[in-house]
Amino acid sequence: MIKTIIHNQYKKYKTKLWLKLGYGVSSPDGYWENTYRQGKWSYLKYLDQLGRFSIMAGYVHRLKPGGTLLEVGCGEGLLTESLNKDNYFKYIGIDISKEAIQKAYSRADEKTIFLNTEGAEFVTKERFDAILIIETLYYFNNPLQILQYYEKFLNDDGLFIISMYRHGKRPLGIWKKVESVYKVFDSTVIINKKKHIFDCKVLITH
Numbered sequence: 001m002i003k004t005i006i007h008n009q010y011k012k013y014k015t016k017l018w019l020k021l022g023y024g025v026s027s028p029d030g031y032w033e034n035t036y037r038q039g040k041w042s043y044l045k046y047l048d049q050l051g052r053f054s055i056m057a058g059y060v061h062r063l064k065p066g067g068t069l070l071e072v073g074c075g076e077g078l079l080t081e082s083l084n085k086d087n088y089f090k091y092i093g094i095d096i097s098k099e100a101i102q103k104a105y106s107r108a109d110e111k112t113i114f115l116n117t118e119g120a121e122f123v124t125k126e127r128f129d130a131i132l133i134i135e136t137l138y139y140f141n142n143p144l145q146i147l148q149y150y151e152k153f154l155n156d157d158g159l160f161i162i163s164m165y166r167h168g169k170r171p172l173g174i175w176k177k178v179e180s181v182y183k184v185f186d187s188t189v190i191i192n193k194k195k196h197i198f199d200c201k202v203l204i205t206h
């Protein structure tokens with residue numbers, strides 16, 4: 001019993017320190033399949049999430065009208081509901097969860113494509129005007145390294161458009177680390193009715 005408490009406390013402390021240093025925490029195998037199956041993420045469709053999707057879509061259309069878009073960790077493809085179909089050339093959404101991608105397929109069309117793949121291993125010959133990572137960056141062990149990996153898939157003046165929920169201090173270390181390399185071109189804070197705070201930022205590579 002005492003051993004378990006000490007172990008749990010240690011794990012909590014380690015995670016806190018880890019996040020403060022700008023690292024994320026990946027989820028155990030099967031977590032995403034199980035939670036999507038159980039409907040844990042259905043709330044992402046609720047009205048109180050509209051603010052962050054709207055600002056992300058707004059950034060895309062204002063900064064990269066008619067652009068080629070990649071979303072890493074697209075889940076069920078909910079962002080596409082806020083995108084204007086006539087105002088992007090192509091959208092590719094990727095996600096580690098088969099279950100989520102199955103649900104996303106109902107939103108696919110000739111220029112809106114969903115792929116089930118691990119984000120850290122995605123490879124493509126395509127180049128994108130914007131790469132979006134919405135409520136997902138903190139699920140990678142090394143968020144900065146992930147952005148550096150994806151940078152090669154951006155066009156010369158391409159952008160990262162990222163949102164992270166302010167779950168306590170959780171994402172602050174990640175923003176700090178990421179912003180030591182990438183410049184913030186614009187940022188918006190969304191606060192919904194439940195007082196949940198989301199930071200939405202556009203990052204440029206030079």
Ligand SMILES: C[S@@+](CC[C@H](N)C(=O)[O-])C[C@H]1O[C@@H](n2cnc3c(N)ncnc32)[C@H](O)[C@@H]1O
Pocket residue numbers: 032041044072073074075076078079094095096097100117118119120133134135136139140
């Ligand atoms: C909180 S959900 C957000 C989903 C979507 N972006 C939204 O806002 O509705 C996080 C998503 O990240 C995906 N994810 C987590 N780790 C991933 C990885 N290593 N590669 C690709 N997707 C990942 C999960 O499957 C999940 O769909």
